[in-house]
Amino acid sequence: MNPAVNESENKLQTYTFEVEGGNFNAAGTVSTRIKSILKQMQMPDDVVRRSAIVCYEAEINIVSYAKRGTIHLTVSPDKVIIEADDEGQGIPDINLAMQQGYSTANQQIREMGFGAGMGLFNIKSYSDKFDILSEVEKGTFLRIIIERHIS
């Protein structure tokens, strides 16, 4: 293998963004920033598109269910890692929460068109690897990996 390629594969770029719980006015700003970073880095369109979808869902979950959280972006030449870490109510039954259509969102959240029970399901569908850890009344941690498929 070309050593120059190896060297570039080790290059990681990381970014951290704060997300405020309950602030629907700002919801989506972190995802928009992350999308533009990935575009600037000239990641392939499908990686940018999938990253934007999963990041938006993770961001909305923090806004909807947590006091505060951070979204951490790591970009390497072959993949994007998005980690969402929040201080919030946590998820009592992760299997149930992963089911499409299941949601604990309140009426106000649903009226805005959120809380359709698609968030975690979409994150899983659009990622290549997805891990979730949660503790009730502590918070939730998501690690999402989107791989750059070499054609």
Add this chain to the structure above:
Amino acid sequence: MDIGTIAEKLNLKLMSAPDRKSNNVTGGYTGDLLSDVMANSHEGDIWITRQIHQNIVAIATLKEHAGIILVNSCEPAKDALEKAIRENVPILITDLSAFEITGRIYNLLHSGT
């Protein structure tokens, strides 16, 4: 077909981003569930919805939609309109229902009538 032409042909009221009339509309998506729109709409779509709050502007920006059409004569919420002006996202209003406007735009895009 661009936003300006669609607005003219279908009698839509443009509320923001008049300098974006030339945005090319390559398709459309109709929906009020934001996760569904986020997952299934495409860049260049015109998004037809009944949601009027400012998160629609965030989604349209993120998905690079050509514009947003609000149905049944619904006005955007004040903060949504302010955000659309600030971020230069065209919001248009129709007095038609989502079903009617979707059909008309589909015909315009696919057969030009």
